[in-house]
Amino acid sequence: MRVSRFLSKTLRQDPGEAETASHRLMLRAGMMMQMGAGIYSYLPLALRSIKKIEAIIREEIDAAGGQEVLMPALQPIEAWQQSGRDVAFGDNMFHVFDRRKREMVIAPTHEEAITLIATANVESYRDLPLLLYQIQTKFRDEPRPRAGLLRGREFTMKDAYSFDTDQEALDVTYQRMRIAYRNIFRRCGLPTLEVEADSGAIGGKDSHEFIMPAESGEDTVLVCPTGDYAANAERATSVIPPAPESAPQEMTLVDTPGAKTIADLVDSMGITEAQTLKAVFYAADKEVVLVTIRGDIEVNEVKLKNLLEVRELRLATPEESVAAGLTPGSTSPIGLTGIKRVGDKSIQQGNNFVAGANQADEHYKNVNYPRDFEVDTIAEIGTSKAGDGCPNCGAALDEVRGIEVGHVFKLGTFFTRTFGGDYLDDAGKLNPMVMGCYGIGVTRVLAAAIEQNHDDKGILYPAPIAPFQVHLVALNADKEEVSTAADATYAQLLELGYDVLYDDRLGESAGVKFNDVDLLGLPVRVVISPRNIKNGVVEVKRRRDDESAQVAAADLPATLAAALAQDEL
RNA sequence: CGGGGUGUGGCGCAGCCCGGUAGCGCGCCUGCUUUGGGAGCAGGAGGCCCCCGGUUCGAAUCCGGGCACCCCGACCA
The missing domain is CATH 3.30.930.10 (Bira Bifunctional Protein; Domain 2)
Incomplete structure (x- = not known):
């Protein structure tokens, strides 16, 4: 073209x-x-x-x-x-x-x-x-x-x-x-990463997503560096960090003026997040559900939704929480009845927790499960994160952002x-x-x-999916020696079966043409110019490389083939 | 659906507060000169200022209503 x-x-x-x-x-x-x-x-x-x-x-x-x-x-x-x-x-x-x-x-x-x-x-x-x-x-x-x-x-x-x-x-x-x-x-x-995935509402057992790593991706994937585990964060399981354990102490009520968040408790009591329990309220198809989870773990709403087998799940509003008898800022599973209670298995790891008391400015310390409170269901509903242990080998998991391009289930x-x-x-x-x-x-x-493939100047196509394989550029194309040589090279490359974009524009400067080459990102650039003609060469440069190669016209087919082959995986 | 933002020649924007001939850069057209990393000079073309209504002698600008698009959160290849 x-x-x-x-x-x-x-x-x-x-x-x-x-x-x-x-x-x-x-x-x-x-x-x-x-x-x-x-x-x-x-x-x-x-x-x-x-x-x-x-x-x-x-x-x-x-x-x-x-x-x-x-x-x-x-x-x-x-x-x-x-x-x-x-x-x-x-x-x-x-x-x-x-x-x-x-x-x-x-x-x-x-x-x-x-x-x-x-x-x-x-x-x-x-x-x-x-x-x-x-x-x-x-x-x-x-x-x-x-x-x-x-x-x-x-x-x-x-x-x-x-x-x-x-x-x-x-x-x-x-x-x-x-x-x-x-x-x-x-x-x-x-x-592309192949990862275990949530199969969604209709889903059967197995489901895998194909994720292309990219910063702008909407999905988060947890990957084991040893290669034995990869899963979408929506469904990933992992070995959570341990929490301190000591001999169980007696549960006591303590004054916590103004403390409304886990961070407040951590600051005022000199403990870690893993030594607290948080209680989170969800509205699940109209029913209010209390989730109790260790303070350093986030609830995974996909896992919770699958567990509860509901269509709609969202955080309960403060009004709904109050109506259910809760005290926002100090919500607690302790002594709570008449409401569906779900516990994450993290509450079984660690003890002597600080938890809410369902009274403003009060919390309990030395809370132990199941001694001090009950749940109706205990399950893994926490969100796995980078640094957690791989469920297969224990190695620290990496977090990768990516774009879901394929899904099988x-x-x-x-x-x-x-x-x-x-x-x-x-x-x-x-x-x-x-x-x-x-x-x-x-x-x-x-x-x-x-x-996945761009730099500050433009695109860097992998050769197999580039719109054209070769960007042929004629510099000073209004000179007859150039247009003759470039036309001949164009014909030759087409004859060889390549898809060629041929910049034959007469008036454009070298800068304009080269910038378009970088922007379009075709894998290989071939330059025909008075200088190259004088030196008896054509110039070949991969978009991904900084340096170009000067080759004799006779060597062009072999050089091109080698350059394009480099993009194959 | 909630929150934030933007609509002005092909593209990027200014003008709007304080109403009075619609402007800049790029691109485009013609000519001459130039030509290895976004050339120069000269001349030129191109705009329902998102839409509807209101105020006014007069609206891109003020007021009311609508629409579209972008970005951030709940969904999916």
Whole structure:
């Protein structure tokens, strides 16, 4: 492609609305254009990368036994009513009405549609396993779209769904998909962590997320440096730091004027956070629940929500706490009845705690569980953090921020039971198919790739997903010797099968062209100039390197191939 | 949905308090000179000042109402 004919124009200044690196760089590089909150047109540069990512995905999912289909985005609402997910998705789903005022939805995901396909086509165990996938546009009315392609309301997703005879067969498919995912991200040139994940409301047992480490990521992951454990912080378990233990003392009431927080207690009593208990109130589907946890640990709301099996969970308001008989600032499980009480297992590690007394300006000291108070349930509901021990080997866990680009999980039989997705087994009995589902946010992969690979001048694409592999630059292109040589090199590189962006612009200075090269971030730059022609060389520079190499024209193909191969993982 | 912020040529911004011909930088067009890290000179094109209503002789500016977008928190690929 000649730059002189190319649609995309670069901007010299950062656009005002964009703060996140990928968002800012994609707008500056002319890759995309915004049309609304979380809604973008993909211009040629972005679309070329997206297609390369899609091609890699197709190859790997096909290799794993997948068959590509394409399901409608526009769907009658009935299927969603049948699964109950019209309510579950709520405002996250776009609704429209057809001319006869029938309600339709624009699908945010395709479990309903795929289950109907499988149900209609699978009759016996001989038709299984079945793995179907599509690459399609998803529509989700996100509460807060953000950061360009990182979280859009319309985005491209690869979603795959597997159907198996039973749990054991699903396990095999699931493992095959995990491997396919590893291959996909490796081939894209994008280091990605595979971590244990929360499977959410519908979820089955197993769930793994693929996370690309990046500062701007919305997810926090705990990783063991030995490599034997990695999990999303939402579900990570860990060995918590020990708390001091001593011979149990008698529980006594102490005056704590003005002390309302754990920090106040630590300051005024000369103790550590691990020597306190905190009581936290939650509103769980209207019911108020008291959580007691050691003062140095934070409640993990995802774990708590899963434990309580509720749909909605939030901190109780002070009014709700008071109404439940509590004293904010000195809330306590001691002597409390008539309310659901949950204890984190951390209260079993350590003793002689300082805890609230349900009276302003008073606390108890030397509180011991279970001697001094009861809970209805004890479970692990604390948040793991950096420095905690790995659950497998005890080594201190590291914390990494990242972007979720893929998610695989075992769905089970919810949808097949709902839609009558039964098959006949070899004994002639009907059983529901067991499903798995597997997503990759294709457009998010592109944004995450840029988050992961950029510097202060621009993007640094890994070669496999770069919109073009080579940025050919003609300096002083209005000189005939230059345009002749550059045109010939362009033709040669195309002949060799490379994707080439050829900056043939006549009037632009070297500075302008080089800055565009750095901004667009194609993996290799090739410069044709009067100076290089005089010296009988072409100049080759990787975007990631500081130095360029001068090579004889005859050596250009080999030099290019070597430079591009360096991005492979 | 709560909190914070912004809407002015393609992009980045000023003007708004204190109403009176809409301005700057970049980009764009023409010509000449220049040409290895965002060139110079000269000439030029381009604006429903987010929308609706009000006040006023007169509104980008004041008042009321709406809309859009961005950022921070609860959700997800």
